[in-house]
Amino acid sequence: MAFLEVQDLTLYYDTHRGPLRAVDRVSFSLEKGEALGIVGESGCGKSSIALALIRVLPKNVHTYTGSVRLDGRELLSLSDEEFRRQIRWRKISMAFQGAMNVLNPVLKVGYQIAEPLLEDGQIPKEKAFSRVKEILKLVGLPPETAERFPHELSGGMKQRVVLATALVFNPHLVILDEPTSALDVSVQAQIMNLLKRLKSELGLTFVFITHDIALASDLCDRLGIAYAGQLAEEGPVEEILQRPTHPYTQGLLESMPLLRSDKPPSFIPGAPPGLTDPPKGCRFAPRCPYAFARCEQPPPPFVTTNRSRAFCWLLAEQRTLTPPVPSPYTGRAREGSRKSRAG
Ligand SMILES: Nc1ncnc2c1ncn2[C@@H]1O[C@H](COP(=O)(O)OP(=O)(O)O)[C@@H](O)[C@H]1O
Numbered sequence: 001m002a003f004l005e006v007q008d009l010t011l012y013y014d015t016h017r018g019p020l021r022a023v024d025r026v027s028f029s030l031e032k033g034e035a036l037g038i039v040g041e042s043g044c045g046k047s048s049i050a051l052a053l054i055r056v057l058p059k060n061v062h063t064y065t066g067s068v069r070l071d072g073r074e075l076l077s078l079s080d081e082e083f084r085r086q087i088r089w090r091k092i093s094m095a096f097q098g099a100m101n102v103l104n105p106v107l108k109v110g111y112q113i114a115e116p117l118l119e120d121g122q123i124p125k126e127k128a129f130s131r132v133k134e135i136l137k138l139v140g141l142p143p144e145t146a147e148r149f150p151h152e153l154s155g156g157m158k159q160r161v162v163l164a165t166a167l168v169f170n171p172h173l174v175i176l177d178e179p180t181s182a183l184d185v186s187v188q189a190q191i192m193n194l195l196k197r198l199k200s201e202l203g204l205t206f207v208f209i210t211h212d213i214a215l216a217s218d219l220c221d222r223l224g225i226a227y228a229g230q231l232a233e234e235g236p237v238e239e240i241l242q243r244p245t246h247p248y249t250q251g252l253l254e255s256m257p258l259l260r261s262d263k264p265p266s267f268i269p270g271a272p273p274g275l276t277d278p279p280k281g282c283r284f285a286p287r288c289p290y291a292f293a294r295c296e297q298p299p300p301p302f303v304t305t306n307r308s309r310a311f312c313w314l315l316a317e318q319r320t321l322t323p324p325v326p327s328p329y330t331g332r333a334r335e336g337s338r339k340s341r342a343g
């Protein structure tokens, strides 16, 4: 059994237009020390997956079901109180999207990192503050940072503080929701290096959420390609980049500008569906150049290789088990579309 096993995780929100299916039967598994990148466009449910994993749910939850097993233990059957006391921050922690901009402006950084330890009440104050120094060092900040206020820090330093708050209880699984999106590229690279170091030195398991597939592939062992509240495809990073099987993944990769290519990046026409009334079958079908009659039914997961799965009816037709469209990462010219091969 894998360290983290997520099965059919579902989170719907109540809205005046009916239930909004932000997370719809999302499944993946992750070994200890691995990182999964969840990649997708804005609004496709990435943050909602994270909130469902750490059970920080807004008031208007409509449905919250599925299974999350961490180290063999089912978490969805725990009461809110059990989850709060035993799991959140201790076993699973999270750096929330935009958190660096909502650090409390009137509290010193050290106090903000120590706060959950102090609230816990089980550690004396001095010990909590020595833990703060330790953790600041771990994220590459000098111990004096504890005495400073958020406005005295740069963006990169603030993001390191956010990471420190997530690491203070030595969690096993850390969820990072767009941790570098607000930073400029060189600072982004420093944070990515820090994450790689934490992964190898502490053996942390990460769920890394981003809209940037290149960034995800820099850190992650596996990728989940999110589309309209679901994962369209999920598997080892090399397989997804070199042999994407889902047409959405292919479109996403082809939309990325490449350093050495005379081919301009293409884009996927249309827009993702609304999540209160998504297509009944494959959610990507209305935008998919390969859609055919069967796509009106929801596709089951097709195992494409040992450790990857894609939700696409084309895989039921033998023709597409090895997709004819090479990834832009291989640098080779496109060898012809699926459609022409299939037809
Ligand atoms: N509390 C909420 N109530 C209703 N809809 C929400 C709520 N939070 C998010 N949504 C909607 O859920 C969908 C997924 O949002 P989100 O998980 O934030 O996506 P992402 O992180 O990929 O941008 C979006 O359509 C968003 O508008």
Ligand SMILES: [Mg+2]
Binding pocket: 046, 047, 048, 097, 177
């Ligand atoms: Mg988000």
